[in-house]
Amino acid sequence: MQPDQKIEIQLVDAAGHRVCLGNVLPTITLFSDGHRRYVFDLRPTGADGLTVIGFNELETRRHELGLTHLMDYNTPLTALDPSVEISIPSESTLQKRLQVMEEWNHWDRPSWVLKWPVNGCLAPVEPKRVELSGPVTHVGIVVALPTDAPDGG
Numbered sequence: 001m002q003p004d005q006k007i008e009i010q011l012v013d014a015a016g017h018r019v020c021l022g023n024v025l026p027t028i029t030l031f032s033d034g035h036r037r038y039v040f041d042l043r044p045t046g047a048d049g050l051t052v053i054g055f056n057e058l059e060t061r062r063h064e065l066g067l068t069h070l071m072d073y074n075t076p077l078t079a080l081d082p083s084v085e086i087s088i089p090s091e092s093t094l095q096k097r098l099q100v101m102e103e104w105n106h107w108d109r110p111s112w113v114l115k116w117p118v119n120g121c122l123a124p125v126e127p128k129r130v131e132l133s134g135p136v137t138h139v140g141i142v143v144a145l146p147t148d149a150p151d152g153g
Contacts, residue, residue, distance in 0.1 A: 001082075004055060007132065007139060008136060012140040013142065013143070024049070024088060025041060025042070025119055026044075026051060027041050030084055031083060032075060038073070082131050084132060086139050090120070090125075125141065128142075
């Protein structure tokens with residue numbers, strides 16, 4: 001990711017139409033030489049099903065985490081691959097993350113714990129890998145309610 005780049009993530013249905021669902025928590029995975037390097041929670045979607053993340057915000061978060069995790073956050077975003085993965089963690093993944101936080105670092109809580117995301121109301125969501133190009137990369141993440149899933153589940 002390069003300075004002044006941003007990613008706009010919009011929830012969409014299978015036909016590509018916007019899904020207006022707020023408080024869905026996406027994550028971004030960044031890679032170095034094809035290997036996972038960083039995973040960050042993004043801002044939950046607004047009522048319009050959209051969330052935006054910019055280089056400066058991610059780089060600031062990387063610097064902040066680097067203050068307490070010296071060896072883990074030492075690669076600048078500009079040195080990472082131009083390919084990223086956007087995903088929507090499942091309810092069980094969020095519950096497991098909370099359990100690990102309570103066991104290992106109960107003082108540090110992400111803001112999504114205070115207003116629990118609605119990720120659990122969605123059928124499983126396929127992660128999407130995209131190449132960042134230009135000042136804005138638009139990403140449509142296909143979501144469905146469990147009753148809309150192809151297998152009827």
